[in-house]
Amino acid sequence: MVRIRQAEKELDLKALEERVQARWKEQKIYEKSCARAEGRPKYYFLDGPPYASGAIHLGTAWNKIIKDAIVRYLSMRGFNVRRQAGWDCHGLPIEVKVEKKLGIKDKREIEALGVEKFVQECRRWATEHVCTMTGQFQRLGIWLDWEEPYTTMRDEYIEAAWWTIKRAHEQGLLTQDYRVVTWCPRCETALADAEIEYAERRDPSIYVKFPVVGREGEYILIWTTTPWTLVGNLAVMVNPEFEYVRARTKEGTLILAKDLAHILREKFGLEYEIIEALSGRELEGIRYRNPLSDLIAVEGGGKAYTVILSPFVALGEGTGCVHCAPGHGPEDFEASKGYGIKPVCPVDEGGTFTAEAGKYKGLKVKRDDSVIIEDLRTRRVLLLAEEISHRYGHCWRCTTPIIYRATEQWFIRITELKERMLEEIQRVAWVPEWVGSARFKDWVENAKDWTISRQRYWGTPLPVWICERCRSVEVLGSKAELERHGKVEELHRPYVDRITFPCPCGGTRRRVPDVLDVWFDSGVAAWASLGYPARKEGLERWYPVDFITEGHDQTRGWFYSQLGCGLLAFGEVPYRKVLMHGFTLDEKGEKMSKSLGNVVSPEEVIERYSAEALRFYTLWANKPWDDLRFNWEEVKVVQKTFTILWNVYVFATTYMAIDAFDPSKTGDLTAHYKKEDHWILSRLNSLIKEVTEAFESCHPYRATRALNEFILEDLSRWYIILVRPRTWIEKE
Secondary structure, eight states: OOOOOGGGGSOOHHHHHHHHHHHHHHHTHHHHHHHHHTTSOEEEBOOOOOBSSSOOOHHHHHHHHHHHHHHHHHHHTTOEEEOEEEEBOOSHHHHHHHHHHHTOOSHHHHHHHOHHHHHHHHHHHHHHHHHHHHHHHHHTTOOSEEEEEEETTSHHHHHHHHHHHHHHHHTTOEEEEEEEEEEETTTTEEEOGGGEEEEEEEEEEEEEEEEBTTSTTEEEEEEESOGGGGGGOOEEEEOTTSEEEEEEETTEEEEEEGGGTTHHHHTTOOOOEEEEEEEHHHHTTOBBOOTTGGGOOOOOOTTTTEEEEOTTOOSSSSOSOEEEOTTSOHHHHHHHHTTTOOOOOOBOTTSBBOGGGGGGTTOBTTTTHHHHHHHHHHTTOEEEEEEEEEEEEEETTTOOBOEEEEEEEEEEOGGGTHHHHHHHHTTSEEESHHIIIIIHHHHHHTOOOEEOEESOSSSOBOOEEEETTTOOEEEOOSHHHHTTSOOOSOSSTTTGGGOOEEOTTSOEEEEOSOEEOHHHHHHTHHHHTTTTTTOSHHHHHHOSBOBEEEEGGGGTTHHHHHHHHHHHHHSSOSBSEEEEEOOEEOTTSOBOOTTTTOOOOHHHHHHHTOHHHHHHHHHHSSOTTSOEEOOHHHHHHHHHHHHHHHHHHHHHHHTBOGGGGOHHHHSSGGGGOOHHHHHHHHHHHHHHHHHHHHHHTTOHHHHHHHHHHIIIIIIIIIIHHHHHHHHBOOOO
16 A cells, blocks of 8 residues: 655645656656657757846746646657757847946947957856756756757857858848848847837927928928937928818918818817818929928938828828938838938937037937927927827837937848748648737738848857958858868857958958847757758758747747748748747736836745646646736645645545555456446546647647646545545554
């Protein structure tokens, strides 16, 4: 008869977990399970790499718990699952942390410190936090290959990114161009759409009268929430399909969209008389004067300071007449092209006005909006100045409000791949289905060319060398190709920057100073983690990926970057099945943040209850693709379920005559079964079927809820009560 120690009659899950994990380590249970799987059908699970930038939080814990549950299920079903842990070690997530540690405020201080020292500090930070976070994940009981993870900072991994960039170059999909991009003035670098986080912000909202040349007292009425961009104004955009009016008011004759003319009375308190209606096309070519023209030194050329046509203009907020600053807006940039207007950007990398801004030279964009607003007021062209609260883009790491700047950058021409991308996502099994058919599809349909260059230090160097004389380009795809021109210590800045080589024209080729977007790093993970192209056998054995799962923000992040990189490298989507999960929020549905004081850490839950309670709770609480509103009372309910299960175990091993259920002593065990025994076995088999179907469909919440119901209802409240009279043994 099975016995337990008296001390174990009270459930202590934390102590039990520690004993179990010690046994795993001592007896190498994980290694044995992997060895046992050799020769079985292969299943390629790819761990989306978290940033090695700090401690894990509840969201990263939930992510790994989902992965661990599904991967363990697959392993128990007989698959040889590849479950290598991964780490994202490059980019602003690390750089910003190191800057804070060293007290660095901007890029000039990094240059003063020395790029090599800064890069070494970034490497140390990433390495240290890979170790820290690994320990935290292991405490959660996550079974991944922690001893041999893939990290984006290893040379072999960087080579995979280089190889993919070279493939893009060979297909004519890598290009350098002057375009308007999202820009962080604090980090002084371009950002991709996936690196923009939106939050509520209060900004100026101003209505400005642009004087029409040759028509005294007549103005084009524009609206903007970025007064600083008026310095770079070179045109006014109207929609050729809209109807516009000239409205006589005490503020002069104002030109605006007919459907928005009502704001003259409702917003500004102006009585008005419509004296003419005309189409947007009829407005084309009207000349106007930038009311700040005498204070600035901006020249646009071509048909600058005229009304131009653009389909981008909509009848939402504003006036239907849109101020156009080609150096500060993607739509403005495109609309002005056909009019020969030169995109002028009188703002430097740090968001400071340059000499072209005239009076405003040295002022900061956004911060010094009030100076511009006051000048407009002095010139009596400011019809209204107020503030509005709206969602505005911020840098994903330093939270600085982004701006738009026209700069020279490197792009992957995703627009050339868009149709193939849309075809490929139909080959993927999406859970839930609407992720692929709606959300992700919408993102891909609206995709723009991918800005892959970053003006930073700690990252995969862009493998492009340009001749300083003839400007010809050479893209290198491996460390071996680079070392034909000289020995390199490692594939990071500043080491690769020191390698130069002659161009056939007689000039010298030097590497462009940029590093790659970190989303490109993670985008090549499916083959980089296998050591490809340096090692071919891994790709042949495992590729493509069978399963990935990440949060819903990855529809514009990792899911997307992998799709793009997969098409560049192999002409196909690199994954076959995707489960999207939600975010972790507080009980009220608000984002957890230190400033709100509502953060719950995984360690806090483990300390109060246990890792197993946290694991079961996150899988049981709701559908994985819904946001998880963390609730302490619900964790307590889960803990109660475990206590009940433990009490069943204690009863069975202490007070039940187990010999009555031992076929070696009773012969045909089924001959001794009662109705309740057949019933519980039937329920058990139904449970097995339900749990199996739940995991096959990537619905772990169905599995945990079925288990919970079986423990509470079938096992504890019914079966134990039914068998107690015939199995009870008195204890001396």
